[in-house]
Amino acid sequence: MQTNSHKTDIKQTEISIIGCGIAGITTAFYLGKKGYKVNLIDPIVNSEINNLNPLNGTQASLGVLMGNIYKKSKGRAFSLRNKSMKLWKEWLTEINYSEFNLIFEKPLIKLASSEKEYQSMIDLIKNKKDFGIELLDKNSLEFWNYTFETKLIGGLISHEDGRLNPIELIKVLMHSLDQIKINKIDNNVVQINKNNKLHEKRWNINLGNNKYINQDFIVLCSALSTQKLLEPLGHKIFLEPILGQVIELELEDKTTNWKNWPGILNYQSINFIHNRANNLLIGATVERGTSPSRLEKQVMLKINNTAPKWIRNARVCHEWSGIRARPTNEPSPLIKELEAGLLINTGHYRNGILLAPACAEWIGLKIENQ
Numbered sequence: 102m103q104t105n106s107h108k109t110d111i112k113q114t115e116i117s118i119i120g121c122g123i124a125g126i127t128t129a130f131y132l133g134k135k136g137y138k139v140n141l142i143d144p145i146v147n148s149e150i151n152n153l154n155p156l157n158g159t160q161a162s163l164g165v166l167m168g169n170i171y172k173k174s175k176g177r178a179f180s181l182r183n184k185s186m187k188l189w190k191e192w193l194t195e196i197n198y199s200e201f202n203l204i205f206e207k208p209l210i211k212l213a214s215s216e217k218e219y220q221s222m223i224d225l226i227k228n229k230k231d232f233g234i235e236l237l238d239k240n241s242l243e244f245w246n247y248t249f250e251t252k253l254i255g256g257l258i259s260h261e262d263g264r265l266n267p268i269e270l271i272k273v274l275m276h277s278l279d280q281i282k283i284n285k286i287d288n289n290v291v292q293i294n295k296n297n298k299l300h301e302k303r304w305n306i307n308l309g310n311n312k313y314i315n316q317d318f319i320v321l322c323s324a325l326s327t328q329k330l331l332e333p334l335g336h337k338i339f340l341e342p343i344l345g346q347v348i349e350l351e352l353e354d355k356t357t358n359w360k361n362w363p364g365i366l367n368y369q370s371i372n373f374i375h376n377r378a379n380n381l382l383i384g385a386t387v388e389r390g391t392s393p394s395r396l397e398k399q400v401m402l403k404i405n406n407t408a409p410k411w412i413r414n415a416r417v418c419h420e421w422s423g424i425r426a427r428p429t430n431e432p433s434p435l436i437k438e439l440e441a442g443l444l445i446n447t448g449h450y451r452n453g454i455l456l457a458p459a460c461a462e463w464i465g466l467k468i469e470n471q
């Protein structure tokens with residue numbers, strides 16, 4: 102009886118998720134699987150998914166999952182990473198991603214650019230014995246010395262960290278949302294209001310077309326717009342834009358040995374991703390504000406003045422930028438219940454793809470426990 106009545110409750114509970122970046126999509130996925138009636142609202146929810154002209158932070162992202170090499174081994178930030186790395190594996194099997202053009206690109210290799218960085222790699226490996234991380238062996242190091250025309254101190258390989266191509270990931274997840282019958286509403290949310298009418302659900306959402314919907318729960322996954330939507334309700338959250346640029350390089354040099362290239366290479370705090378044939382993605386800058394800086398782009402392109410010839414001779418064939426929402430006075434991400442039925446899952450800053458499943462689960466469990 103208990104189980105039946107609980108199931109009926111779930112089926113009658115209506116939840117609107119505002120924003121269809123990775124935070125909104127994964128929250129919809131989690132709640133939809135549980136059987137809730139879910140609306141996913143965003144003016145771009147039915148738009149083409151691409152990074153030629155990214156429509157949100159998620160489409161601009163590189164999709165790197167650096168969960169295991171995170172230096173801490175306790176606390177909230179560690180737990181979210183740990184949980185997410187496990188959940189991504191589970192979810193990928195569940196959504197049958199092999200039917201699509203999505204693979205979990207592994208491993209991750211990180212090259213040390215100073216003695217200090219190398220020492221912290223040694224400490225990390227000592228502290229995180231069961232996390233699939235090792236120091237690079239002599240042969241690998243020789244390969245990277247040759248590739249980057251340098252003499253490296255050392256580096257590490259993390260066998261379970263890697264990358265999910267965000268564009269392919271969104272496509273797969275959107276397909277899964279259709280299968281579990283998530284209702285996609287391609288509109289802008291103008292305002293959210295508390296509803297005090299008896300026998301009605303407790304929240305109203307005003308849409309751009311002057312229509313409104315009446316809901317049990319609202320989950321805001323609207324990045325920078327979140328603060329404006331919350332202000333009239335007296336909830337103050339502070340987010341600032343941090344821009345990131347990505348460059349796609351067409352390499353002249355056909356001698357690069359892609360067989361030795363990992364899912365992700367991280368060197369000088371820049372990610373290098375073998376994209377296709379002789380094509381490499383490099384990114385991402387970390388810039389305050391909303392306009393891309395030419396200087397930051399040049400610094401990245403020159404790999405902090407360490408760029409080898411094959412990169413110096415490469416042609417920039419495409420570039421894009423995107424905005425990350427960073428909380429200004431509390432740690433990222435912001436996953437909270439602000440009041441009954443009003444939750445936020447935002448402010449993901451640099452790790453939204455990595456942390457998405459754990460944050461979606463956090464929201465889901467909060468709602469389930471009401």
Ligand SMILES: Cc1cc2nc3c(=O)[nH]c(=O)nc-3n(C[C@H](O)[C@H](O)[C@H](O)COP(=O)(O)OP(=O)(O)OC[C@H]3O[C@@H](n4cnc5c(N)ncnc54)[C@H](O)[C@@H]3O)c2cc1C
Pocket residue numbers: 119120121122123124125142143144145156157158159160161162163164165166288289290291322323324326327330344345346347384385386422423424425446447448449450451452453454455456
């Ligand atoms: C260049 C770059 C590289 C990155 N690389 C990585 C990486 O390697 N690994 C990683 O984990 N993370 C990375 N990130 C960070 C990651 O992309 C973000 O943390 C993540 O995308 C945030 O997702 P989100 O869903 O919170 O926001 P977004 O993807 O920005 O989505 C917010 C959505 O809300 C919608 N919205 C806003 N207001 C409203 C409204 N009023 N009504 C309806 N909808 C609304 C918007 O249209 C938008 O679609 C990178 C980011 C950038 C820019």
